[in-house]
Amino acid sequence: MTTLDHGIAAALEAALPHRVHRPDSAGYRDSLARIFFPDASRRRPPRVDDGAVLLDLSSHLSHARPCGTLVETQGGATVGSILDSLADSGRVIPVGIVGLAGLGLVTRGGVGYLTRSVGLTLDHLVEVELILPDGEIVRLYEDSTGDDADLWWAVRGCAPSFGVVTEAVMRTHEQGPVHVDRAVVELDALPHYFAVAPTLPRHTTMGAVLGYAVGAAEPAVLVYTATPVLPPSPEEHR
Numbered sequence: 001m002t003t004l005d006h007g008i009a010a011a012l013e014a015a016l017p018h019r020v021h022r023p024d025s026a027g028y029r030d031s032l033a034r035i036f037f038p039d040a041s042r043r044r045p046p047r048v049d050d051g052a053v054l055l056d057l058s059s060h061l062s063h064a065r066p067c068g069t070l071v072e073t074q075g076g077a078t079v080g081s082i083l084d085s086l087a088d089s090g091r092v093i094p095v096g097i098v099g100l101a102g103l104g105l106v107t108r109g110g111v112g113y114l115t116r117s118v119g120l121t122l123d124h125l126v127e128v129e130l131i132l133p134d135g136e137i138v139r140l141y142e143d144s145t146g147d148d149a150d151l152w153w154a155v156r157g158c159a160p161s162f163g164v165v166t167e168a169v170m171r172t173h174e175q176g177p178v179h180v181d182r183a184v185v186e187l188d189a190l191p192h193y194f195a196v197a198p199t200l201p202r203h204t205t206m207g208a209v210l211g212y213a214v215g216a217a218e219p220a221v222l223v224y225t226a227t228p229v230l231p232p233s234p235e236e237h238r
């Protein structure tokens with residue numbers, strides 16, 4: 001925050017006592033360690049760019065609750081907490097392979113175990129509340145018109161560039177058990193992956209995630225296949 005206008009910092013501190021953490025404070029380090037993926041924090045100590053402000057929505061906007069065939073979530077919820085809120089209903093939204101991701105995943109894609117059977121996470125958005133950079137609060141829907149229709153289109157793929165999503169409503173699916181296999185393979189297995197993946201049954205998702213294991217010099221690939229034990233019914237599969 002070295003180049004952040006001190007007037008802005010002071011205004012934030014006045015509005016949010018004890019919740020604005022300047023660099024080199026214990027609160028700054030604790031906050032970043034808490035909200036960043038643990039593995040990322042281990043590799044490279046997290047920091048916020050000079051002049052930037054990081055909003056941690058997870059501390060006060062992390063609630064999710066089912067509402068019929070929909071789920072309503074606040075902007076700081078994780079996909080894991082959204083799934084937890086749905087656990088008793090037997091319904092899900094498709095998410096990625098970790099529960100820690102938040103609305104960055106929801107509004108920018110969301111590829112995971114159920115991608116081929118029910119689609120991307122962002123395909124399930126039906127409504128969002130977005131705070132624009134000038135402070136205006138807009139609610140956007142699938143059937144928004146005019147400028148709001150453009151914003152709705154932008155939010156589904158690029159929300160972070162247009163504002164802060166403080167609430168989202170998503171369509172859910174009834175979901176039975178899913179059989180998941182995971183394996184870590186070396187890079188030279190990738191040609192086999194690309195040969196096999198397109199041949200799998202319609203509702204089986206095969207995905208690959210490139211990454212580095214702790215201490216390993218070479219990247220490895222996590223390959224997974226996921227097959228719903230029962231395929232989605234036609235009305236569920238949109």
Ligand SMILES: Cc1cc2nc3c(=O)[nH]c(=O)nc-3n(C[C@H](O)[C@H](O)[C@H](O)COP(=O)(O)OP(=O)(O)OC[C@H]3O[C@@H](n4cnc5c(N)ncnc54)[C@H](O)[C@@H]3O)c2cc1C
Binds near residue numbers: 095097100103
């Ligand atoms: C271990 C790991 C596994 C992953 N697995 C998958 C996977 O299986 N499938 C997949 O699709 N992706 C996967 N990802 C990628 C993941 O989708 C992205 O990292 C995503 O950006 C995470 O979003 P976040 O909100 O958790 O992260 P953040 O770092 O908090 O946010 C990412 C971006 O989204 C913005 N953002 C966050 N919340 C909001 C909000 N409420 N309103 C507006 N902008 C917001 C942030 O400003 C930032 O620009 C994985 C990432 C990791 C680290």
